[in-house]
Amino acid sequence: MGRLFGVGVGPGDPELMTLKARRVLASCSVIAYFAARRSRGNGFTVVEGLVEDHHDLLRLTYPVTTEPVDRATYERSIAAFYDCSAESIATHLEAGRDVAVVCEGDPFFYGSYMYIHQRLADRFPAEVIPGVTSVSAAAAAAGRPLVSMNETLTVLPGVLPPDELKEALAGVDAAVVMKVGRRLRAIRDAAAACGLGDGAVYVERASCAEERVLPLADTEGIEAPYFSLVLIPGTGITTR
Ligand SMILES: C[S@@+](CC[C@H](N)C(=O)[O-])C[C@H]1O[C@@H](n2cnc3c(N)ncnc32)[C@H](O)[C@@H]1O
Structure with a gap:
């Protein structure tokens, strides 16, 4: 079974990533990242220069970027997206691959990684690497x-x-x-x-x-x- 990491990559300057974040990223087989449509992903842009040949990239594209008027529809759609994202990540973990989910700033400070953690932390070993907010x-x-x-x-x-x-x-x-x-x-x-x-x-x-x-x-x-x-x-x- 692979391990899941929620990796805080800091506010934007790659030099503000922690040593631990860099080490964990380098050691994982899969780098997963959230991105809005037509965007490269805020967390991903911070770590782009650290991607190596052994990394598989898993892009998780948000279905909606701003809340529409109907809040219930928004919540259903975003919950389904996190369910689906968690299952894509779980497929890698079940195959024994370690997955780093990169997150701008800190993962547990308004970070999307928390929704993956909620869904997977009781099924797989999971660790959160805090980041500079x-x-x-x-x-x-x-x-x-x-x-x-x-x-x-x-x-x-x-x-x-x-x-x-x-x-x-x-x-x-x-x-x-x-x-x-x-x-x-x-x-x-x-x-x-x-x-x-x-x-x-x-x-x-x-x-x-x-x-x-x-x-x-x-x-x-x-x-x-x-x-x-x-x-x-x-x-x-x-x-x-
Ligand atoms: C979804 S929250 C993520 C917060 C992030 N996890 C953190 O620890 O800072 C996104 C918001 O964080 C703020 N933010 C993130 N990075 C920023 C930066 N480099 N400069 C200013 N605000 C930033 C903005 O207010 C943005 O709308």
Whole structure:
């Protein structure tokens, strides 16, 4: 029986992969990766330079990239996709091949690998290799400590309805809003409404060559790519 690895490959810069991630990748026969249609796969682009002749590649293409209006249909379709992906991976594991499922950032921090783990970890030996998250990379890129002393860090998906986002941001010590995309304006408005607009930072493609860091207030008119988030740092920076 092969072993299943959920390999966190970090936020984009291949140098931010851990030694363990590199070792496990090199030792596996199969590299599996998720990718949206017409995309090379975010995790895969990080490890592309490490693919060797002995590797079989298993591309798992998402059926849908954004949630349609009908949430139930979306959930059924994505669950069927993960069922199907898990079975493709299981075929390799049953044949005795070790499989590395690469995952941008950390696998258990909003990572798709978790759905494979849920489906297969009781059938095969499974190990998660943690990775540097986009949040750490974004704080480093912005040069802003995230949280200090007794502060609490709140993590939110930007896809929340605007009112919920505002409610969740009210009174936070520090926050990170993931999955920005088309919600950038709503996030900017919610942060401003909560009096958090001034210190908030928008970070695009942290740790990559195309990295961009801007005050959130200056993002009017920007089309946020998939790889972007908003940081509302704690007070660490003001205690110098
Ligand atoms: C599905 S989540 C995956 C998070 C990932 N597992 C992690 O540990 O960071 C995808 C979201 O992570 C954020 N993200 C991932 N990589 C990023 C990067 N290099 N720079 C900025 N945001 C990033 C974006 O908000 C994106 O929409």
